[in-house]
Amino acid sequence: MARRSGLFVTFEGGEGAGKSTQIRRLADVLRSRGCDVLVTREPGGSIGAEAVRHVILSGAAEEFGVRMEAILFAAARNDHVEEVIRPALAQNAIVLCDRFMDSSRVYQGVTGNLESDFLDALQRVAIHGLRPDCTIILDLPAAIGLARVRARSEGASLDRFEREELQTHEKRREAFLEIAASDPVRCRIVNAERDEDVIADEVLSIIAPQVEELGLGKRAGVETAG
Template identity: 50%
Template sequence: MAGCFITFEGGEGAGKSTQIERLKSRLQHLAQPVLVTREPGGSPYAEELRAFILGGHAKQLGPFAEALLFAAARIDHLDKTIGPALKGGIHVLCDRFADSTRAYQGSLGNIDKGLIDQLEKVTLQGVKPNLTFILDLPAETGLARAGARQAGKGEGADRFEEEDISFHQSLRQAYLSIARSEPKRCVVINADQDPDEVETAIWAALQERLPQMTEQAVRSPDAA
């Protein structure tokens, strides 16, 4: 049986990494096989592109060029990491995926939706998340969280974190629009609350949408 593919989306500072790790722990406790990955990145070539994009080197090339670079990274990520894991029966939890391209480069970069659709079709080759959690919170709150995280690590803002507040407010609306357009796949989670409450909401949604993932896995006697 193929694994389930779950993606986490949202603006900066929404807490995606934290919630992915919490969900991973819950699933492992149930002996469910799980792999955590991220975009851009998740495979050697895609990680190289991640450094280039988030370092701001592609910004001057424009939104469509950025979208193409994300697509190139995504193709390698699907070929080398996501595809093999799903085929092997491993559940994949991914920090960002194609919806990020739709929100960041499509909606905010003003790239024609038809063009984004065609790029996505070529890139994904039919692969689509079984479930997408969109972690939603006010842009101001998210940026404050991201700033505190950077200060704690001694890091600076990346290519997208350094955009102005209007960019991030529009980004939030772009994600909510995606959720409205695909309610069977997307679940909006209020991320402007305690992480424990966010975790509980995610688990409840997973139990409703993909109950097979929240049950104790049955292992054969020969399993390692």
């Protein structure tokens, strides 16, 4: 695939790691400096993918097994990539996505026990050559993340993944760290146990040089949020 314009940044990590908060904060700073920013998420992000999101997170597909669930994720991702992400990048936008391909490798591959060849084949079809320029992995002990999720739910029902056992969540944390170790150029680990402002500053310090290098926005020099 030909190199596209724009900057594609994905955020990964366990439940309750603060991805949504940090994406919002980064988007606000970048927009204030003249950047065109698209915030999106997976599963979901496009009309077709949002319909699949409801099926997956409700647990309606769980009885059909993790293989079917992985196929649904791939279908949703393909629609998301072709209908939303790729067109935005072609217009020089900065795309900030809450979860992407690494979540499939962790959730369906590592803890779903799907064979890597099967997942890799699904991935090739789903992303069609589109890979993130940078992936921020917000690292947090699973027990802390789950406590945050339950506190903010205020009695509401948890989704299909939030309901799973602590041991499963900790295994996913370890898997994200392994992905980062295997791809250190793309992936950056950020300690998510710290104050929200400190995390936001570090995230921005990672993304700012890439924004400047590409000359995105009216002011390419993006200082820290603090």
